[in-house]
Amino acid sequence: MDPKRELTSVDLSALVTELNRYEGAKVDKAYLYGDDLLRLKMRDFDRGRIELFLEVGDVKRAHTAKPEHVPDAPGRPPNFAMMLRNRLNGADFAGVEQYEFDRILTFDFERGDENTSIVVELFGQGNIAVLDETGEVVRSLETVRLKSRTVAPGAQYEFPASRLHPFTVSYEGFKRRMDDSDTDVVRTLATQVNLGGLYAEEFCTRAGVEKTMDIEDAGDDEYRAVYDAIQTFHERLKSGDFDPRVYEEDGAVVDATPFPLEEHEADGLNSESHDTFNDALDEYFYRLDRTAEDEPDEEPGSNRPDFEAEIEKKERIIAQQEGAIEGFEEQAQKERERAELLYANYELVNEVLTTVRSAREENVPWDDIRQTLEDGAERGIPAAEAVVDVDGAEGTVTVDIDGTRVEVVVDTGVEKNADRLYKEAKRVEEKKKGALAAIEDTREQLADVKARREEWEAGDEEEMDDEDDEPEEVDWLSRSSIPLRTEEYWYERFRWFHTSDGYLVIGGRNADQNEEIVKKYLNKHDLFFHTQAHGGPVTVVKATGPSEPSKPVEFPDATKEEAAQFAVSYSSIWKEGRFADEAYMVSADQVSKTPESGEYLEKGAFAVRGDRTYFRDVEARVSVGIQCDGETRVLGGPPSAIEDRVAASVRLQPGRYAQNDAAKMVYRKFRDAFADQSFVRKVASPDKIQEFLPPGGSEIVE
Incomplete structure (x- = not known):
């Protein structure tokens, strides 16, 4: 069987019970790995260090992790992680809740000055939203704007529409859902009762009911057996009395569950017991990651991608989508x-509603109303004969009209009940439209895989080019899959770029970094640049690396001009909306942290002595692009240094859009430019783009 990559609603119900045992733990720090894995480091008085993982990408999970399973902290934290650190540092973990029976968890944190909630959406595309104490979105990994809901900074967070909770539904409500189906028992439980495939099968097995039994052949005995199995399971789930298992097939992990499952035992899967469900999930996903790393992408002795498996997967998804559309x-x-x-039986339905409503206005109990209707049916009263069920908990009556059962709400009239049904039909049709759009996307992906297979097979038949031939230029924008190749370098926490001649330029992001660059990284043969305007970054062109012996270098004019443009563009003149300024250049030995007698230098300030070389009317412009050759990363800096190195770029100048909004605009440009949008999301998220934007407002130069 395929390994589980997403937690189920049942998993989350068990997880909430265990995670709430950490209530009162203090948050130390937040980390964001890539753009979909959030790690919260916390301290608990009794348990010590707690590592909480929340992942919403291709793998969707939430659990605590052992310290040895925690990856090294990423480099410079992105803005999302910094925002969380500011809000959560020293905060107390106040608890976690599951939203109804959906795959959504809300983590609450309390601090004297402000409270914060983190909503983790473990379904669909996945998302993490950070809310203030009023429920307003402070920031989210993804912005969602749909007819049904909005998740965007500044807006009130909106949960998706409620779905049936299979553990709390009354027996009458459960029975109605089953009766309304026209398929077999297990599919009805999976879809109409919202249990999903695995647990629908599990409860059939526990109840001794044949899974494939047609719903028309099932009766109250089968319904009651399954319902009781569900309730027994729910009682144990609420108690927290778990017996967690990690299941294996052929030595590879395939599932982790809070209790042993008869379905897995029947399939002959080996299981490993764990003390807590969190431990089981940690072990499961750790081993799943290791398995993915160890598995070769290609068959032994061949570098041919497994197109057939990918095509089979897409075709399976299309079949599922077609089934959903039909449904x-x-x-x-x-x-x-x-x-x-x-409407066709208006008088009959109106009589039923009026009778029940009048009785309720006189405080007649629901059980008495049910009995009165049953007595009326025996006497042959048409309105009473039409009633097949009364649900006091829901305030509804179910009537049978020409063999079709219709549930009506007692407190509203015939027209409003009919309107509710029409609206439900319209809502389902909207879901159908979404499914049609999704199936078109999948068909395009399938066509792309088949096209790549044809290209590969055609390439196998061609003769190899001579080794001395120049390699063909790769069309990165149209490639459907771009591999990630990234390394970390010491200078990435500063502002930086490489000039068109290959020299490294670094600049400070703040006064502390300006101070550090001058004291630690400014070597004898480097060049120092700054602007006449106050509030610019210390800019240094490196002759050699920090661990290399210093040696004199004859820097090209292009390198000097690009360094001057870098100093101007990232200075305060960008904030002021000015489009040009001047910069000066001096040698390293002209820069000192020692002030003149009687003077004082603030942190980040410096003294420059001797003659300066000026660069006049330097344009404030930067380009941000995505590099694909060699390493894959975002680059930013002077246009002449960036645009020839990247597969796609966007040029900016001072403007009206805030830094965060400008980063999102650039991100959308890249997303439209590349066929592999997953690559763009991983390599050039808005947070990563924002690191290369000057402080202040910007706008795109078309």
Whole structure:
């Protein structure tokens, strides 16, 4: 079986019980790995160090991790992580809740000056939203703007529409859901009762009910057996009395569950017991990651990608999507037919509603109303004969009209009940539209895989080019898959770029870094640049690396001009909306941290003595681009140094859009330019782009 890559709603129900045992732990620091794995480092008085992992990418998980399973901290933290550190440092973990039976967790943190909630969406594309104490989104990994909900900074967070909770639904409600189906028992449990495939099968097995039994052949005995199995499981889930297992098949992990599952035992899967469900999940996902790292991408002795497996996967997804679309069509049609039946039998339904509503206004108990209707049916009263169920908890009555059961709300009239059904049909049709768009995307992906297979097979038939031939230029923008190749360097925590001649230029992001660069990284043969305007970065062109012996270098004019443009562009003149200024250049020995007699130098300030070389009317412009050749990363700096090195670039000048908004605009440009949008999301997220934007407002130069 395929290994689980996403937690189920049942998993999250168990997880919440265990995670709430850490209530009162203090947050030390937040880390963001890539753009989808958040790590919160906390301290608990009794348990010591706690590492909480929240991942919302291709793998969707939430659990604590052993210290030995924690990866090294990433480099310079992105803005999202810095924002969380500012809000959560020293805060107390106040608890976590699961939203109804959905795959959504809300983590609450309390601090004297402000409270913060982190909502983790472990479904669909996945997302993490940080909320203030009013429920307003401070920041989110992804911005969501749909007809049904919005998740965006400055907006109130909106949960998705509620779905049936299979553990809290009444037996009458459960029975109605089953009766409304026209498929077999297990599929009804999976879809109509919202249990999903694995647990639908598990509860059938525990109840002794045949999974493939047609729903028309199932009766109250089967319904009651399955319902009781669900409730027994729920009671144990609430108690926290878990017996967690990690399941293996052929030595590889395939699932982690809070309890042993009869379905897995029947399939012959080996299991390993763990003390807590968190431990089981930690071990499971750690081994899953290791398995993915160890597995070769290619068959032994061949570098041919496994196109067939990818094609089979896409075709399987398309088949599932087609089934969902067909189901939406049927459901929408059923809802419309029910609404039309209400209007066609207006007098009958109105009599039922009026009778029940009048009784409730006189405080007649629901059980008495049910009995009165049953007595009326025995006497042959048409309105009473039409009633097949009364649900006091939901305030509904189910009527049978020409063999079709329709649930109506007692407190509203026939028209509003019919309108509710029409709206439900419309909502389902909207879901169908979304599914149609999704299936088109999948079909395009399938066509792309088939095209790549044809290109590969055609390439196998061609003769190899001579080794002396120049390599062909790669069209990175149209490639459907771009491999990631990234290393970390010492200078990445500063502002930096490489000139068109290959020299490294570094600049300070703040006064502390300006101080550090002058004291630690300014060597004898380096060049020093600064602007006449106050508030610019210390800019240094490095002759050699920090661990290399210093030696004299004859810097080209292009390198000097690019360093001057870098100093101007990242200075305060950009904030002021000015488009040009002047910069000066001196040698390293002209820069000192020692002030003249009677003077004082602030942190980040310096004294420059001797003659200066000036660069006049230097344009404030930067380019941000994505490098694909060699390493894959975002680059930013003077346009002449960046644009020839990258596969796609965007040029900016001082403007009206805040730094964060400008970064998102650039990100959208890149996303539109590249066929491999997953690559763009991983390499050039808005946070990474923002690191290369000057402080202040910007706008794109078209």
